[in-house]
Amino acid sequence: MTDSQKRGGEKREKLVAGAAEMLYRHGVEATTLARVAEASGVPAGNLYYYFKTKDDLVRAVIDAQAAQVRAMLAALDGRSGDPVVRLTGLVRRWEDMRDVVARHGCPLGSLVSELDHRDDGLDVEAARPISRILDWAEQQFAALGADRPRPLAITLFAGIQGGALLANALRDPEAMSVEVRHLEAWLESGTGLCK
Amino acid sequence: MTDSQKRGGEKREKLVAGAAEMLYRHGVEATTLARVAEASGVPAGNLYYYFKTKDDLVRAVIDAQAAQVRAMLAALDGRSGDPVVRLTGLVRRWEDMRDVVARHGCPLGSLVSELDHRDDGLDVEAARPISRILDWAEQQFAALGADRPRPLAITLFAGIQGGALLANALRDPEAMSVEVRHLEAWLESGTGLCK
Amino acid sequence: MTDSQKRGGEKREKLVAGAAEMLYRHGVEATTLARVAEASGVPAGNLYYYFKTKDDLVRAVIDAQAAQVRAMLAALDGRSGDPVVRLTGLVRRWEDMRDVVARHGCPLGSLVSELDHRDDGLDVEAARPISRILDWAEQQFAALGADRPRPLAITLFAGIQGGALLANALRDPEAMSVEVRHLEAWLESGTGLCK
Amino acid sequence: MTDSQKRGGEKREKLVAGAAEMLYRHGVEATTLARVAEASGVPAGNLYYYFKTKDDLVRAVIDAQAAQVRAMLAALDGRSGDPVVRLTGLVRRWEDMRDVVARHGCPLGSLVSELDHRDDGLDVEAARPISRILDWAEQQFAALGADRPRPLAITLFAGIQGGALLANALRDPEAMSVEVRHLEAWLESGTGLCK
DNA sequence: TATGAATGAGCGTTCATTCAT
């Protein structure tokens, strides 16, 4: 349990959810604490009861992202034992998000981009959800019998992230779909590389 | 010629170069005009002779990026007539940048990510260099006889951008290289999809 | 019995003692009620059961100081009937505190200095312990037969307070000791002025 | 030339003078930059052109104090060659200030008291004017042929500072005068200690 | 009595931008 999770409670969760939405839509810098508070109907000062600093709020949002990622991967694991099905399921999550991705980018990738310039630890923390997905994908490729599963995991997730970035840049959801279809075909074909 | 290109001169170019460096390393928000001015040895007020607003300076940096992209593509065109060689050349540019990409992200992609939240036109302008590369890659795939060259261009450049994002997130240049190798192999193999 | 003394109890005393320590080491402004509460292991809101306002807490600390001063003077009275011995005893209290005085100043004098700018009554109250010492010293000089004992009391205690201030400013306990030695010699010599 | 003196100009001096007055009358904590600015008729933001932080402004005030002290000592040196006359002149400065000292304390001593709790360097800097006076007084006692002039300097200035503190605590200028008269007599009598 | 939560006024500070010279 990280420091930013210490104080629990419904209200805190609502604040984090509101902040996550705002961070995603307007970016970290453009999101002022006053507006986060207002959007959640609490006075500005009260935020500081739950989050000591703005960074701490961002950290809480990252933690919430991490939890969502964990839940997503667990759901994928639960739905099928076949690694190809699992990996395809991962890819389809971004297909499902194509419209919002075209408008605001991938929630995971854009946060990492925005926090990249920090020299506090926030940049590293933001990368953790991405890292976790990479590890999970690596396990799936390993289960498929790949000699070197890590590069395959990188290729898969790079495709997803790059597709999201392009869709966002072009404001065109189709770019995301194009890449998703490519990755699905690649997975079906045995990736042309493993074994 | 855009508004931000109106006034020429060496000093202006030096300012743009300094600003580009700063924007890339520290991000748009963290880059203050005072520091840009100071880094170039120019008094703060004088910046406004060359750039009417901060946005105008950012626009100038984007324009400079666009010019660099044009030059890069022209160089690629000049070096070989073979589309596969040309596309491989493109990919290798990111291999060459792998260390700085791991530290600060792709200069093109990270700027687009940072400016995505704007509702002024800056977000659209930042996407133009990326768009141009996509168009160029599409032409190369068309020259190779691909039925639907656009998806191939998207897959290629998504790979590059996603590799850069992952390398940056993980602070590991090797992620960039892994993806570069994958794309090169994909290009060599005929992309498994064209024709 | 002042308003701030109304409610008794061990817990209250512990709070006052903790607050006194904090006020002395960190100053009035830098001492937050939250930290006073935390240091004493009491929930923040609970302080307000014992002290209606922060000023009320400060007042309680001043009252505690006054009580300590009373006890000190009583002890001095009890140890000897000779006014010179008594006054020397007073001076030696500051010699005993020389190290902490060099670090944080005289507890009596520095509080008076800090509260001097108030226009509520706190400035006046903080002066009371000092006033009491002055009165006591005046009595001793009167017992020695001095025509005008008040100036002698002022000279004695001004020396103590000035020595403390200088020791604190220079962060050098020796300044305190130097002044103590001077005052002792002055007392022994008959102050050169009385009669 | 310290960092806080870099930007010169009349306006800066007026700001420092206004801040010094406010710091003296209301204390460091109670003096807000907004009020300093308002009192000098400048917008709040403009203060930051001259002083990077509030601490920097306080430092500038301390520097101004130091300059005044230097000027005072030089004037004392210029008026007479006799050390006793010089030292008496020093003491009389506080006699001249007795009313304001009774209201707000000694400008030198109260600032040192207020800044004592800091762990940045401000506490040390505030002590410098006091240190300088002590050094000067030591020289005068040395010129009188004292074996150990430092303790005499401490005794003299401790008397001044203690007298000021008592006058301030009691809100009674007479306490200052009483101590001044004592110190003058002590100086005239040969201090009873030198030689 | 006790307490976690809430409240809001106010602080120091930043910075894009403007302006007189």
Next chain:
DNA sequence: CATGAATGAACGCTCATTCAT
């Protein structure tokens, strides 16, 4: 063309104090 100075709106944050339970 050049520049030092000015400007003010907005931000993150603190804290004494209140309140419902």
